[in-house]
Amino acid sequence: xxxxxxxxxxxxxxxRFSVEPPVEPxxxxxxxxxxxxxxxxxxxxxxxxxxxxxxxxxxxVVIQGRxxxxxxxxxxxxxxxxxxxxxxxxxRTLSADDVVxxxxxxxxxxxxxxxxxxxGRLRPRNEEGGxxxxxxxxxxxxxxxxxxxxxxxxxxxxxxxxxxRRAALEIALADAAPPVFLTPQTSDLAVAARWFxxxxxxxxxxxxxxxxxxxxxxGKRALFKIKPSHTVDVVCAGWRPFAKPGPDGQEVVGSVxxxxxxxxxxxxxxxxxxxxxxxxxxxxxEQLAELAAxxxxxWFQGQGRVPDMPSRWSSGKTRAWHALRxxxxxxxxxxxxxxGRLRHVAGFMRWRPDKDPRECTMDxxxxxxxxxxxxxxxxxx
Numbered sequence: 090x091x092x093x094x095x096x097x098x099x100x101x102x103x104x105r106f107s108v109e110p111p112v113e114p115x116x117x118x119x120x121x122x123x124x125x126x127x128x129x130x131x132x133x134x135x136x137x138x139x140x141x142x143x144x145x146x147x148x149x150v151v152i153q154g155r156x157x158x159x160x161x162x163x164x165x166x167x168x169x170x171x172x173x174x175x176x177x178x179x180x181r182t183l184s185a186d187d188v189v190x191x192x193x194x195x196x197x198x199x200x201x202x203x204x205x206x207x208x209g210r211l212r213p214r215n216e217e218g219g220x221x222x223x224x225x226x227x228x229x230x231x232x233x234x235x236x237x238x239x240x241x242x243x244x245x246x247x248x249x250x251x252x253x254r255r256a257a258l259e260i261a262l263a264d265a266a267p268p269v270f271l272t273p274q275t276s277d278l279a280v281a282a283r284w285f286x287x288x289x290x291x292x293x294x295x296x297x298x299x300x301x302x303x304x305x306x307x308g309k310r311a312l313f314k315i316k317p318s319h320t321v322d323v324v325c326a327g328w329r330p331f332a333k334p335g336p337d338g339q340e341v342v343g344s345v346x347x348x349x350x351x352x353x354x355x356x357x358x359x360x361x362x363x364x365x366x367x368x369x370x371x372x373x374x375e376q377l378a379e380l381a382a383x384x385x386x387x388w389f390q391g392q393g394r395v396p397d398m399p400s401r402w403s404s405g406k407t408r409a410w411h412a413l414r415x416x417x418x419x420x421x422x423x424x425x426x427x428x429g430r431l432r433h434v435a436g437f438m439r440w441r442p443d444k445d446p447r448e449c450t451m452d453x454x455x456x457x458x459x460x461x462x463x464x465x466x467x468x469x470x
Contacts (some may be wrong), residue, residue: 103422106144107240108189109245110153110168111161114140115191115237115305117297117312123282124313129302131251132281133272134465135295135314135430136234137425138193139207143233144240145179146187150177150193157308172210175226176233178458179269185261189240191270191305194231200461202292204427207231234466235261236297239305247305254269254305277303290460294425294432316424318437321454323347323427324446325417326356326388327396328377329410331370341370342377346396346410347421347435350449355393357451360431362421374469382412394429418444426454 105402124130152167153161161167170177173194196207206229212221238258239247255274262271273327287298295316303311324347332341344363348356357441365373388395388414396410421435429451 094098101291105149106146106151106249107187107243108144109243110142110144110151111156112142112153112189112239113157113161113308114142114155115307115312116310117314120298120313120315122359123278123285123296123315124298127276127278127281128297130301130313130403131255131274131276131301133236133297133299134284134293135297135316136195136236136272137202137204137292137294138195139211140190140235141194141233142239143176143190143192143235145180145183145185145189148181149243149390150180153411170223172233173226174222176268179233182266183261183269183393184264185241187242188261190233190258190261191239192233192235193236195232196229197232197268197298197462198229199457200291200463200464203229203389204292204432205353230268234270234272235265236272246347247307250302250304250384251256251299256386267466273465285315285317285332285461287458288465290426291462291465292427293465297462316350316450317455318422318424321349321453321455322420322441322444322449323349323359323435324356324415324449325372325377325380325413325419326358326415327382327410327412328373329361329396335371337369338458339371340374342373343370344434345373345377345419347419347431348415349443349449349453351393351451355385356415357429358388358395359394359415359429359451359454360423360433360435361438362419362435364434364436366463371469377411377417379418382414386412388412418442418446418449426456429454 142153144151151168152173153167153171156167196203210229212226235258238254239263241261243258246257281296295314298313325345327346329343330340335341344361346361347359349359351357360456418441420438420441422438423431425432444445
C-alpha cells in the first residue's frame, strides 16, 4: 500500500497533523490463552512500556500520553512532548515527515526492558523540570516501538482495516533506525506460541492479537491481550491503608504486602496484592489487626528488601504501612517477575492455613530464561 493508493473514502487532514490530537488509544481485553486458530488475527509482542501516540509533520512533533478523551479535553495534560526530548529528535529523522504512530516508549538496559527506569522518566511532571528532564533523557534514553499507524501523508487511516494500516506503518518506518522500531508480527500460531513462551525472558508480558480486518477504534477494547499466569504461596507481612476510609470512617486495607524467604532465610518483599471490594477491605482490616507486629518485625530491622526503601525516584517520601507478624500465607496469581519482584499487583486466590510461612521461598517464583531484547526487536525470536 502507498499513501496515494489508499482505500477510497480516506479523509485528507486539513489541520496540523493527518489526525489531530488527542486521540484515545485503542485498548485490549484479556483472553485466557492463545486462540485455537490464527485466522483473521495478527500477533505482536505485548510491550509493557508507556503507551503513546506520536504525531509528526515536518519539524512539528507531539507525544501524547494515554488518557480518556474526556479527561484529555478537560485537563489538557495529554501533551507529554517535553518529557522525551531525545525521542522528539529521533522522530524528526524519519523520512516519513507526515505520520501519526501508535506504540510504546520503553527503556532498554542490559538486554531487557527496564520498567522501573521508564517510570522515573515521568518525573518531573511539568516543563519546569528543566535540567532534570535533560539528565533523565541522557541517563535513561527511551526507545519507541510502533505497532499501528493512524495517519500517513495527509490521510486519516483509522477507518481502514489493520492489515492496511500495518502496510502503511511499514512504509513509514522503512528507514527507521534504533531507537525507533517496528514491532515484530506473525499470523503463524506456532510462532505466536513460541513467542508467548520466550518473550517474558526479555521483560515482555505476553502477546497482543489484532483482528486484521478491524478498524482503529479509539477507547474501545477491540484487541485481545494474552498474558502469562502463575501462582505462588506468599507470606502476608504488612498492609497499606486504602485511599478512602471504610463505612465507619476506619482504616481499611488497600493492599497486602507480600514476602518470600531467600536462601539466607531473609524475608524479602516481592510486591502486593489488591483489587478488593470495600466490604472485603473492611473485613481484612479486622482480620489482620490480630497479626499486628511490633518493632521485632524483620522489615523494621532493615533486613532484606522492605517497603519504601529509598530510590532515586522517591524524593524521601514514604507511604504509611502496617507490619504483620509473618504468619499468614496466601496463594496469589501473578504474571511476571522482574529482579525478584512481581512486575504487577498480584491477585488473591485463597488462604493457605496448611502452609508453613518458612516454606514460602523465592524459588517458588517462575523465572523465565533470559532473552536479549534485541532479538525481539529484530524479529529474531
